[in-house]
Amino acid sequence: AQKITQTQPGMFVQEKEAVTLDCTYDTSDQSYGLFWYKQPSSGEMIFLIYQGSYDEQNATEGRYSLNFQKARKSANLVISASQLGDSAMYFCAMREDNAGNNRKLIWGLGTSLAVNP
Amino acid sequence: GAGVSQSPRYKVAKRGQDVALRCDPISGHVSLFWYQQALGQGPEFLTYFQNEAQLDKSGLPSDRFFAERPEGSVSTLKIQRTQQEDSAVYLCASSLAGSGDHEQFFGPGTRLTVL
Numbered sequence: 001a002q003k004i005t006q007t008q009p010g011m012f013v014q015e016k017e018a019v020t021l022d023c024t025y026d027t028s029d030q031s032y033g034l035f036w037y038k039q040p041s042s043g044e045m046i047f048l049i050y051q052g053s054y055d056e057q058n059a060t061e062g063r064y065s066l067n068f069q070k071a072r073k074s075a076n077l078v079i080s081a082s083q084l085g086d087s088a089m090y091f092c093a094m095r096e097d098n099a100g101n102n103r104k105l106i107w108g109l110g111t112s113l114a115v116n117p
Numbered sequence: 118g119a120g121v122s123q124s125p126r127y128k129v130a131k132r133g134q135d136v137a138l139r140c141d142p143i144s145g146h147v148s149l150f151w152y153q154q155a156l157g158q159g160p161e162f163l164t165y166f167q168n169e170a171q172l173d174k175s176g177l178p179s180d181r182f183f184a185e186r187p188e189g190s191v192s193t194l195k196i197q198r199t200q201q202e203d204s205a206v207y208l209c210a211s212s213l214a215g216s217g218d219h220e221q222f223f224g225p226g227t228r229l230t231v232l
Contacts, residue, residue, distance in 0.1 A: 042225070044226070103165075
């Protein structure tokens, strides 16, 4: 069964330092996509980064990078040079691409990140 | 605005009341999703539309939940005879169809509280 595991309920990081948020996944499909979303206290889900299962390079988007280790089924998010505005919940999610037209996302429980000044 | 909008943003219902939650997706987006997010949890898939066709409703928790998208744009999630366990944030997301679409764009959610 598809599953996303985020083992860190809460994380703290000092402003300007880098932080890694862990995500492992379970799927029997060969084709899938992995996503990270940020959810600030306002509640809106904000897309951060995407990694396809066949992508050979790790995805990067500005200060965000995804450390994709396919054999270990992990897709950790790395935030470099943390800013106070990065304080939020972070969710890892997976989409199985062989599920016909349904591109529903399967979500982890999230990690709460607090950036200290 | 050009984003996904949802209304109302907050809804308080007495147990047993019916509620209707509205989602306006991004114009031209073919796919529309509803998710339920309980407090302190990740979102859980409820249902999926491609245009007006409801292709997957496997996540709807009971027959009290009903969703529609009659003209392939605006969608309504209806919950009949609300129960306390229905209290959650209901998120709507839309995306373009096709193999190139990676991102689901989310609305701000409707926070439903059932007393």
